[in-house]
Amino acid sequence: xxxxxxxxxxxxxxxxxxxxxxxxxxxxxFAATVRLFLPGFLPGFLSGFLPARTAQALPRMVAATIxxxxxxxxxxxxxxPLVGWLNLVVLALCSGFVVVAVIGYLRHPGxxxxxxxxxxxxxFNLAAxxxxxxxxxxxxxxxxxxxxxxxxxxxxxxxxxxxxAALIAWCAYTAASTIGAGRDAQPGxxx
Amino acid sequence: xxxxxxxxFVAQWALxxxxxxxxxxVYRQLxxxxxxxxxxxxxxxxxGSAAAALTYLRPGEQKERxxxxxDGQPLLVAFADPTCPSCEELVGTLGAxxxxxxxxxxxxxxxxxxxxxxxQISDVFSATELEIGRPARRDGLxxxxxxxxPLLVAIDAAGVVRAAGSVISAAEVRAFARSCMLPAPAxxxxxxxxxxxxxxxxxxxxxx
Numbered sequence: 151x152x153x154x155x156x157x158x159x160x161x162x163x164x165x166x167x168x169x170x171x172x173x174x175x176x177x178x179x180f181a182a183t184v185r186l187f188l189p190g191f192l193p194g195f196l197s198g199f200l201p202a203r204t205a206q207a208l209p210r211m212v213a214a215t216i217x218x219x220x221x222x223x224x225x226x227x228x229x230x231p232l233v234g235w236l237n238l239v240v241l242a243l244c245s246g247f248v249v250v251a252v253i254g255y256l257r258h259p260g261x262x263x264x265x266x267x268x269x270x271x272x273x274f275n276l277a278a279x280x281x282x283x284x285x286x287x288x289x290x291x292x293x294x295x296x297x298x299x300x301x302x303x304x305x306x307x308x309x310x311x312x313x314x315a316a317l318i319a320w321c322a323y324t325a326a327s328t329i330g331a332g333r334d335a336q337p338g339x340x341x
Numbered sequence: 342x343x344x345x346x347x348x349x350f351v352a353q354w355a356l357x358x359x360x361x362x363x364x365x366x367v368y369r370q371l372x373x374x375x376x377x378x379x380x381x382x383x384x385x386x387x388x389g390s391a392a393a394a395l396t397y398l399r400p401g402e403q404k405e406r407x408x409x410x411x412d413g414q415p416l417l418v419a420f421a422d423p424t425c426p427s428c429e430e431l432v433g434t435l436g437a438x439x440x441x442x443x444x445x446x447x448x449x450x451x452x453x454x455x456x457x458x459x460x461q462i463s464d465v466f467s468a469t470e471l472e473i474g475r476p477a478r479r480d481g482l483x484x485x486x487x488x489x490x491p492l493l494v495a496i497d498a499a500g501v502v503r504a505a506g507s508v509i510s511a512a513e514v515r516a517f518a519r520s521c522m523l524p525a526p527a528x529x530x531x532x533x534x535x536x537x538x539x540x541x542x543x544x545x546x547x548x549x
Contacts (some may be wrong), residue, residue: 157351157355160355160356182425182426182463300347302348307349311353314352314353318360325363
């Protein structure tokens with residue numbers, strides 16, 4: 151059971167790092183998805199006391215914050231396994247994915263999720279809810295207490311994992327950029 | 342003997358697996374690019390073919406409107422969605438060209454698949470002066486082969502498709518606009534291969 155918890159923890163952390171890196175590569179696309187979830191009145195409301203350009207850039211800022219936070223939480227969880235509260239943060243984030251998948255399916259079925267930027271063309275559907283639930287379940291397993299002796303890492307080990315996380319984020323960014331460059335068109339158009 | 346902590350061992354394998362997946366993704370994409378084919382090779386109607394008529398609804402209207410190519414007016418039909426960033430660029434370009442009078446004598450129609458309520462989430466779509474509609478039914482839509490967005494189709498006054506492809510930049514859109522405003526002999530059109538966006542652009546520029 152302890153090995154399973156460790157595997158889930160590492161897998162989710164790596165997943166978050168890769169997803170964050172890929173989202174950063176396609177911020178405009180992910181911002182379009184973010185706009186689906188922002189209340190319609192918000193831009194107008196904010197433009198009342200913010201410069202118009204700032205209010206218009208809100209979805210992009212939210213998208214950038216989510217992408218960077220995802221990568222940072224993933225990297226921290228991967229390289230600092232002894233920090234218990236990070237497991238809860240990851241669990242909360244993964245639960246958030248389930249909520250977003252359900253709302254996306256109910257309110258915007260068939261629209262692009264862009265959960266992995268240009269790496270994935272998947273949309274909000276039942277399968278997306280299933281995948282999000284699976285990730286959340288893995289996060290629950292990862293949050294189960296494990297003997298500290300299994301998690302203990304030296305400074306070199308932690309640094310190595312942090313470097314590995316940075317490498318994965320960079321590779322995901324590059325892969326998503328490459329795909330995005332070759333695909334200006336967004337697949338699918340179903341009236 | 343060196344002992345590796347269990348977590349380090351597991352985490353390294355997770356990193357390696359993710360790296361492997363990403364390498365495969367990049368390798369596949371590289372293969373596609375080297376093979377000269379994008380994601381949407383079957384995008385758009387064949388150049389030289391007769392454009393099909395369409396029925397559509399304007400946002401907030403119940404009355405169906407009919408787009409009949411070949412009624413003497415050149416057409417630019419953009420298939421685009423407010424949730425697609427590249428589509429926003431295309432609609433912005435078309436809007437700027439219309440405002441500058443570059444598309445005078447040309448009818449421009451933006452067809453969306455998203456519900457009309459989605460127009461509000463895009464600053465470009467909500468502010469555009471271009472005519473926007475949503476297909477009322479699938480009749481007549483299949484020949485357009487809208488497998489991805491944005492898709493711009495240039496149709497001349499005789500109702501013949503002169504260029505089609507996923508274009509965004511002002512230069513490409515101008516080339517499309519020129520292509521459908523110039524008369525061309527049917528024989529010359531028949532020799533033009535139907536292919537992807539870049540080809541469509543050059544077709545537009547050369548179809549004189």
